[in-house]
Amino acid sequence: MAEPIQMDTKRKGVDKVEERKRITCAMDDNDTPTFEPDLIRAIFKHIWTRKAQERERNEIQNPDALDSEVGAGTSKKNRPTSANANALKLSCELLRIFITEAVQRAATIAEAEGGSKIEATHLERILPQLLLDF
Amino acid sequence: MEIDEDRSDVEKEEEEEDDSISDLLRDRFRLSAISIAEAEAKRNGMEISEPIVACISDLAFKYTGQLAKDLELFAHHAGRKSVNMEDVIVSAHRNEHLAASLRSFRNELKAKEPQSERKRKKGSRKDDKATASVVHIPDL
Numbered sequence: 519m520a521e522p523i524q525m526d527t528k529r530k531g532v533d534k535v536e537e538r539k540r541i542t543c544a545m546d547d548n549d550t551p552t553f554e555p556d557l558i559r560a561i562f563k564h565i566w567t568r569k570a571q572e573r574e575r576n577e578i579q580n581p582d583a584l585d586s587e588v589g590a591g592t593s594k595k596n597r598p599t600s601a602n603a604n605a606l607k608l609s610c611e612l613l614r615i616f617i618t619e620a621v622q623r624a625a626t627i628a629e630a631e632g633g634s635k636i637e638a639t640h641l642e643r644i645l646p647q648l649l650l651d652f
Numbered sequence: 653m654e655i656d657e658d659r660s661d662v663e664k665e666e667e668e669e670d671d672s673i674s675d676l677l678r679d680r681f682r683l684s685a686i687s688i689a690e691a692e693a694k695r696n697g698m699e700i701s702e703p704i705v706a707c708i709s710d711l712a713f714k715y716t717g718q719l720a721k722d723l724e725l726f727a728h729h730a731g732r733k734s735v736n737m738e739d740v741i742v743s744a745h746r747n748e749h750l751a752a753s754l755r756s757f758r759n760e761l762k763a764k765e766p767q768s769e770r771k772r773k774k775g776s777r778k779d780d781k782a783t784a785s786v787v788h789i790p791d792l
Binding site: 551553 | 739
């Protein structure tokens with residue numbers, strides 16, 4: 519796994535980090551950080567184009583009777599999926615909630631144990647239910 | 653034989669490019685995830701260690717991948733090429749609080765767009781009623 523982002527743990531470079539966050543992170547009406555719809559769209563698009571390419575490859579290898587009438591590789595049939603703007607905003611919200619829930623549930627466990635820092639063991643304990651809920 | 657080798661070279665190149673795009677997206681995603689996670693930890697009066705945030709971020713990134721596949725399937729199942737809000741809400745079906753939360757968010761989005769409400773004839777009256785009755789955002 520790639521190393522975590524170089525964040526200065528002694529908080530010297532906190533200004534630089536804050537600036538980077540301001541540039542890359544969207545805020546909603548209540549000043550809560552959330553995901554940029556453009557980023558989520560880019561991620562979705564990356565996956566959907568790959569799927570469309572796979573479908574096209576499979577069509578070439580296993581041509582259906584219908585395809586030979588229409589012609590191989592017609593963009594009409596195999597356009598990659600897209601998402602409308604509101605769906606992207608909703609997806610950003612869903613992903614934001616995913617992270618928020620993970621942190622909040624782990625924080626509850628950490629708090630119950632009397633600690634002030636969320637650690638791996640806390641995350642471990644909430645993970646099964648988190649994955650079942652999403 | 654030669655054709656197959658060429659194709660696998662092209663595929664290999666595509667795969668490498670794919671991976672580097674994926675890494676770039678994952679890094680951008682992580683920056684936002686860090687912001688969100690730290691804000692939430694602060695809200696709970698807790699500190700959260702870096703590796704944990706990175707872990708949550710990578711998990712969320714993988715979840716995003718799953719979400720993309722699910723959304724495509726739902727839209728396709730409904731005979732559409734384009735994912736809409738209903739698809740996103742359906743994908744949250746496993747937890748009712750989550751689905752309700754998303755429905756509220758959707759209603760807020762719709763409320764902010766008076767023009768499209770006027771244009772949309774089908775079901776717009778139903779949606780107006782729904783907006784009126786959803787007053788609170790349920791606790792998750």
